[in-house]
Amino acid sequence: MDFTSRMAALLGAFRRERNGAVADSMRFYGAPCGLNYGVSLPTLRTLARAEAADHDFAKYLWRQDVRCLRLAALHIADPARLTPGEFAFWGDGLLNSEIAAEAAFALLSRIGAFPELFAAWIAPDAGWLRQYAALMAAARVPHPSPAWAVPAAAVVHEAAAASIPEAHLLAHGAVALFTALGTRNEENRQAVLRAAGSLGQLPAEDCVHEELAWRLEV
Known part of the structure; x- marks a missing residue:
């Protein structure tokens, strides 16, 4: 399954957990993501951790302007592969x-x-x-x-x-x-x-x- 198909499946799982009340109550500093289903952090972590670690897939998700995908990327990424050469890439995604x-x-x-x-x-x-x-x-x-x-x-x-x-x-x-x-x-x-x-x-x-x-x- 290619990254696009895997992302679509993961996004479907998040969509089923959408919660407008959570989205409306969120408080943060900085810029919002373009799309936010309002999935709670505990639920988001559980769904993301069900995915196998895959650093390249995580980087693909990190590029998406979707809150749940960007947060999921942090749990799917391989810490051993995040080297100084990637600092700018991950830093740019901290919205x-x-x-x-x-x-x-x-x-x-x-x-x-x-x-x-x-x-x-x-x-x-x-x-x-x-x-x-x-x-x-x-x-x-x-x-x-x-x-x-x-x-x-x-x-x-x-x-x-x-x-x-x-x-x-x-x-x-x-x-x-x-x-x-x-x-x-x-x-x-x-x-x-x-x-x-x-x-x-x-x-x-x-x-x-x-x-x-x-x-x-x-």
């Missing part, structure tokens, strides 16, 4: 915060080249969607690096200073990473506290301070 968060959960945190991806996507000119995905994925990798704390804090500060609407998302992403780091050992905890200590009192920065106050018992 909104929902897709970025699911990418972090389902795919990015599992790739072998994650340190390289983090360095590329946390950069000041990477854009907030890549930065958010990088932070959320960094919080999920098996061995997060304490060296990531400083650029994570810098991203929050820059977004807060620029008053971008998505600054609070980056703050939550940084908190997730800081928590993952700081709860591993005292050395990491101190690295997190130093990085967070560089933040000021703008709203997104205050969010980080307040969250860490109880998560790390500062």
